[in-house]
């Protein structure tokens with residue numbers, strides 16, 4: 464009798480163990496779907512009826528429940544928190560953000576400015592802000608080229624102002640494709656690798672300059688020296704990748720037609736000068 468009971472206990476234990484192993488998941492789904500659906504369907508329907516009743520009577524705006532909101536521009540919108548115009552504007556702002564952030568405050572007045580505005584007299588010099596005739600400025604703003612340019616002219620000729628206005632016009636013409644185009648001061652780029660240890664990969668500013676669809680390298684030649692070759696590597700790297708680089712420089716060298724290239728070759732090297740001069744188009748300001 465005892466033995467029989469022991470055997471039965473063992474059998475029950477074994478079968479429980481087997482059930483645990485094989486049927487653990489199956490047992491959870493044993494209930495037919497209809498039974499649990501039946502429990503919640505009335506609740507869902509009741510909520511639906513209530514929501515419809517609310518929507519029919521609701522005149523609130525904003526109302527989260529009805530998804531009726533007021534856009535920040537003041538327009539009423541349904542099913543979204545902002546209107547399509549503001550959504551497009553936000554997307555555009557996001558696309559232009561990197562470019563905008565790179566441009567010094569002093570020059571932001573030139574963004575989106577007309578040719579006539581760029582010709583206004585400078586309070587500092589008493590001369591037009593951009594030393595180029597209005598028609599030429601208008602042409603430059605209408606279709607800034609995706610090719611190398613070198614803006615040349617003496618201090619106060621408005622090279623940087625014109626180049627920044629053109630950079631903005633260039634990005635604005637196709638912001639989704641041209642986002643990331645930046646202004647960078649040559650002296651800042653020259654310092655970018657200083658204090659950046661070699662083990663950390665490329666200095667962030669150099670990497671950005673190599674990646675950008677267009678860079679405006681401002682005041683080339685004014686930097687003390689290109690000791691770490693950041694400027695050279697950016698100019699060479701971008702030329703290799705066939706990416707346009709715009710340069711403003713106070714190196715004028717008018718007398719000799721090859722003087723500008725010679726001055727660049729002297730400061731950097733011959734290959735650098737070729738990339739800037741031969742592969743680029745001059746934009747001359749205030750030079751007769």
Ligand SMILES: [Zn+2]
Pocket residue numbers: 517518521522523526527528529
């Ligand atoms: Zn409502």
Ligand SMILES: [Zn+2]
Pocket residue numbers: 534535536537538545546547548549550
């Ligand atoms: Zn809006």
